[in-house]
Amino acid sequence: MPETPAAGPLLLISVDAMHTSDIPFARTLPAFSRILERAAIAEVEGIYPSVTYPNHTAQITGCGPATSGVYNNLRFQPGKGDASDWFAEASAIRVPTLLDAAGAAGLVTASVQWPVTVGAESVRWLVPELAGARYGQGDLAAHFRASTDPASLERYVLPNLPLVAEGRPGRFFDFVGEVAAQILERERPDLLLVHYVEVDTARHAHGAEGVHVEQALREVDAHLGRLLAALEDTGRAETADIVLVSDHGHLDVEQHTNLNAVFAERGFLRRDEEGNLADYDVICLGAGLSGQLFLAEDLTAERYAQVAEMLAQLEADPELRIERIWTSEETRRGYGLDGPFSFVVESEPGVVVGHALDRRPVVRAGDEDFPALRGAHGHAPRHGGQPVLIASGPSFQEGVDLGRRSMLDIAPTLARVLGVELPDAEGAVLTEVLAPQPAATA
Numbered sequence: 001m002p003e004t005p006a007a008g009p010l011l012l013i014s015v016d017a018m019h020t021s022d023i024p025f026a027r028t029l030p031a032f033s034r035i036l037e038r039a040a041i042a043e044v045e046g047i048y049p050s051v052t053y054p055n056h057t058a059q060i061t062g063c064g065p066a067t068s069g070v071y072n073n074l075r076f077q078p079g080k081g082d083a084s085d086w087f088a089e090a091s092a093i094r095v096p097t098l099l100d101a102a103g104a105a106g107l108v109t110a111s112v113q114w115p116v117t118v119g120a121e122s123v124r125w126l127v128p129e130l131a132g133a134r135y136g137q138g139d140l141a142a143h144f145r146a147s148t149d150p151a152s153l154e155r156y157v158l159p160n161l162p163l164v165a166e167g168r169p170g171r172f173f174d175f176v177g178e179v180a181a182q183i184l185e186r187e188r189p190d191l192l193l194v195h196y197v198e199v200d201t202a203r204h205a206h207g208a209e210g211v212h213v214e215q216a217l218r219e220v221d222a223h224l225g226r227l228l229a230a231l232e233d234t235g236r237a238e239t240a241d242i243v244l245v246s247d248h249g250h251l252d253v254e255q256h257t258n259l260n261a262v263f264a265e266r267g268f269l270r271r272d273e274e275g276n277l278a279d280y281d282v283i284c285l286g287a288g289l290s291g292q293l294f295l296a297e298d299l300t301a302e303r304y305a306q307v308a309e310m311l312a313q314l315e316a317d318p319e320l321r322i323e324r325i326w327t328s329e330e331t332r333r334g335y336g337l338d339g340p341f342s343f344v345v346e347s348e349p350g351v352v353v354g355h356a357l358d359r360r361p362v363v364r365a366g367d368e369d370f371p372a373l374r375g376a377h378g379h380a381p382r383h384g385g386q387p388v389l390i391a392s393g394p395s396f397q398e399g400v401d402l403g404r405r406s407m408l409d410i411a412p413t414l415a416r417v418l419g420v421e422l423p424d425a426e427g428a429v430l431t432e433v434l435a436p437q438p439a440a441t442a
Helices: 020-026 030-036 052-061 098-104 140-145 150-163 173-187 198-206 211-233 259-265 301-316 328-335 407-418
Strands: 010-015 039-045 109-112 125-127 191-196 241-245 255-258 269-271 277-280 282-286 290-295 322-327 343-347 351-354 362-364 388-392 401-406
Touching: 010 052, 010 211, 010 407, 020 030, 020 211, 020 388, 030 039, 030 211, 030 388, 039 407, 052 098, 052 407, 098 109, 098 191, 098 407, 109 173, 125 150, 125 173, 140 150, 150 173, 173 191, 173 211, 191 211, 198 211, 241 407, 255 259, 259 269, 259 282, 259 351, 277 282, 282 301, 282 351, 290 301, 290 351, 301 322, 322 328, 328 343, 343 351, 401 407
Parallel strands: 010 191, 010 241, 039 401, 109 125, 109 191, 255 351
Antiparallel strands: 039 388, 241 388, 255 362, 269 277, 282 290, 290 343, 322 343
16 A cells, blocks of 8 residues: 655655756755755666656656557657657556656646646646647647647637747746646645756757856746745745656767668668659668668568668667667566567667668768757766766655666656555665654554
């Protein structure tokens, strides 16, 4: 049976792309320092691929992609490339989430810009993340209207839409900061999820390290300060549990290896006269610094053997900088990663596995056609900066250093704090981080 939850609330706050190496600077900032001074800390081994949506799904389910069903940011839509839809809808998740369990237990739940929450019926106050090409087109209010409930729309989305800064990468920064603070103060949820993307945006634009990261952390700190003030104003500062997490590290980009262009050159993918996809034997869906390879449904055994031979050649080609091509069976055993693909391409660190049809097979830093973004992720979680777990509040042991732990352990641990269960979770409760519970009275 689940234990009795603490007084709460529980705030689960994702600082997208924050590294453990950012913690010393975060300690110099007012809001971060208030949280860190009483916190237990862990370095987190994330989900492969180290992209946002599989990892945020793991944080609230305790399950890897093979179980959750969210194996990439992008859905597989052959030929659409970066214009593919994202795994935005909550219905994509095949197992119960922390939000589902809390809602079923009668707790008041809220979520602001958390990935894979479009249409999440278990969330009382829902402002979902709208990511991907389809949400960058047309009427933003209409997109939100189709993605959340009328009360959340009227009370929090529509009044704050003027804060959305169209035309810049961080268009939702101010919107999310304001909405999260308003919901926390007005609705007093038992569980609030918030996703801040300032640090990730900075690292993509300018690289994994630098003063731009510090500036982004300052911007996040201002948001955290608003949440701390809301807790104080509602008399819940002393009982609140605040858990900061992040989803992946970043690496500086050195090269793009565009596998679909390679497949086209070798006759395993065919384009029409306009350069669009006609058909394929094998096609790549990129996941940043890794990629997933899908085979044609009607592929013959003979053609499959030819594809496998070609992939072995690519793996051995030093120009492409492919570290290893795994079968999906191997990634399921090694990483808990599976999906409707047949192979996973793991590049060397810093090499984007591209899926564009209109680029050269290999583009290197310094080339005129090298894409603008300088930082990326999607790599195996053993490389680069590592995500954080920072847990502060009465439910947690102050000052504990948990070392390196799995992303899958976050959800079952938070379920224990809330007094709910996640029976499908593949991770373990981090019992050593939890504060002793007072003995029950007769």
